[in-house]
Amino acid sequence: MTRKNLARTTKRRNRGSGRLKQVLVAAMIASTTGCGLLDKVKPGPHDNTPSYHDNYGMQIEYPEVCECNTPVSDAAKQTTEPMSLEDPSQMPSLELTLEEAVQLAVQQSPVLRSIGGTIVSAPATTQTTYSPGLVASSPNQGTEAALAAFDAQYTQQLFWNNNDQPLNRQAFAIPGSPFVVPAFAQSRGATFTNELSKQTMTGATFALRHVVNYLNTQDPSAAQQQFPSAFTGWVEAEWRQPLLQGSGTLYNQIVGQNFGLAVGQYNGVLIARINEDVALADFESGVVGLVSDVEEAYWGLAQAYRVLDATVKGREAAQQTFQYQEVRLDVGAGRSDEEAQARSQFYQFQAQVESALGGDTGLYALEQRLRYLIGLPATDGRLIKPTTQPSDVRVVFDWQSALGQAVERRVEVRRQRFNVKRRELELTAARLNYRPRLDLLAQYRWRGLGDQLIGDSDGAQFDNLYGSITSGNFQEGQAGIEMSFPVGFRLAGVAIASAKLNIKRERAILAETELRISHDLSDAARRIALTYQLLETNFNRYQADLKQVEVLRRRYVDGNDNINFLLQAQRQVVTSETAFYTSLFDYNLAIRDFHQEKGSLLAYNQVQLAEGPWAAKAYSDAQRIGRFLEPRENPGSIDMTRPITSGPFDPAQAQATTYIESQPATFDMINDPVSPESPSDAMDSESEDSMNEGLEDTKEQVEEAGKDLAGLLSSGLRN
Structure with missing residues (x-):
């Protein structure tokens, strides 16, 4: 670099440093004087342009909803002028017994009315005939939502990628020229993954997984590859069984979807049953x-x-x-x-x-x-x-x-x-949580390689991927145990203390x-x-x-x-x-x-009090599923969780x-x-x-x- 260029660079740096100092000084003045300087700035053109949304942010508007006529709404609209001092002996009478009055009250509307009710001021607290059904169908409180934690889960992924990466080495030099052509690596690929997994009521997790990778590379270091483009993949089965924390039917029926996520939070099947x-x-x-x-x-x-x-x-x-x-x-x-x-x-x-x-x-x-x-x-x-x-x-x-x-x-x-029963179950789960996490893990895998994904085999080895996998020539296995726990179990101990206090309070x-x-x-x-x-x-x-x-x-x-x-x-x-x-x-x-x-x-x-009729499809599904259920020959020999209730109750x-x-x-x-x-x-x-x-x-x-x-x-x- 020449002296002239060096001086120019130094001057530019000094000028940038001066501008930085001016900005810092202006910021310090603004911080000490508040908005005084900013108030002197004249408004720009955008400040004077009215917005379409002015005066609409908090405007009261009338909702537009779908309305349907019901006997209750018709009764509200058919009300005549109220009576005050008319002679009751001159008015037609509607004879009504107490039994008929009670029957009309429980059948006329799904809303449970009350004399001092707050249906207008606090509709969210009003009891209706839909309230039990809302809890049963709730994605957070219902039994079906709790059973969803044990449903089989299917996941699938498919990604494409294109890589163009320069390498830190020379490829070759042009004769008679000072230029050198750098080395680079280009590749195109795809990854496909699908998995079917299921958690059982005992805490075990089963998974069946399939992975396919495709790679087409022009990396000079890959000159020894058998195929310029190839498919690799495997099919594997996995089994994970908790031995201490997380094991057992009772624990999983209490904890539910929060298994392994949050200590002291329970939304299992038994808790959902109590909610209903x-x-x-x-x-x-x-x-x-x-x-x-x-x-x-x-x-x-x-x-x-x-x-x-x-x-x-x-x-x-x-x-x-x-x-x-x-x-x-x-x-x-x-x-x-x-x-x-x-x-x-x-x-x-x-x-x-x-x-x-x-x-x-x-x-x-x-x-x-x-x-x-x-x-x-x-x-x-x-x-x-x-x-x-x-x-x-x-x-x-x-x-x-x-x-x-x-x-x-x-x-x-x-x-x-029922509240006491819920606290008892929570105490049981809290005590079962006071254990280290010890899981038994087993995997088995079938690998394969192929020039094609699917194709007619011409007798050549690795002609297609699925033919290679199904041949069973490349199999892998893994088995072991995995252990983890917080030293001291402080959170689990606090959960037990809280559960004990809760059950004492409810009792x-x-x-x-x-x-x-x-x-x-x-x-x-x-x-x-x-x-x-x-x-x-x-x-x-x-x-x-x-x-x-x-x-x-x-x-x-x-x-x-x-x-x-x-x-x-x-x-x-x-x-x-x-x-x-x-x-x-x-x-x-x-x-x-x-x-x-x-x-x-x-x-x-x-x-x-009786449950309303179900949909016709529900009855047909129950009859179809019931064909695959067989009664237990010896129920006493089967380990089952203690029932929540002692039987039906007719109020x-x-x-x-x-x-x-x-x-x-x-x-x-x-x-x-x-x-x-x-x-x-x-x-x-x-x-x-x-x-x-x-x-x-x-x-x-x-x-x-x-x-x-x-x-x-x-x-x-x-x-």
């Missing part, structure tokens, strides 16, 4: 809640009819008293304060009737709640009329039998027992669940005894208040008592009648609560734990109830006749007083 059983328990719990809500809504509606009937009777009695006072006041025989008191009580009962009709706990609101649970439109011009008579006889439960059923048949107990929750259930069952039994006693007490109170009203009415008509006593008695009889019917329906709900607490509510309401099976004690016929009026369609016609006939007689007597007294007054006036005028 837990999903079924959750579904059963949802059905129990639905049936409970339907019964509560049904008896609540029946109670609303009774309360409305009692309130209407009180309003009619108050209206007659008010009219009676108006007549007395018109003829000068009454007092204005008594007339005002009677008027006030009439409007008080009128407000109660309106609240009993359209209030939050009124007839129409409770009727709409029952409509929602059984899948009917909110309003359709008809009024549901409960026709099932409430039970008014004493029901006595055998306590020991009921308690035993509660701690065995409650769905919450069975669900928690503690199971014990606490049984204790809580026993307390709830005790409360339900006490509530049955209390509500029945209140039923008798409130009935006697109601009868006494009826007699009191009758006596005070006659005393008031005769002028022997103040109107305050009569008005108070009229209010009291409505209150006592309402309390009587409230205790009656509370008694029926207490019976429901006892059945729910001891796990027999589905049997009590005759609800059966709707009837349990004989009650007997009915005959009750004296003091509640005959309950068995022949007043029709809820016409509460205004249900007034006590004796009370109405008595009040009418009082009004007639008052009119006669007023007419006689008028005649006497007219006679006195006429005699005075004559004098």
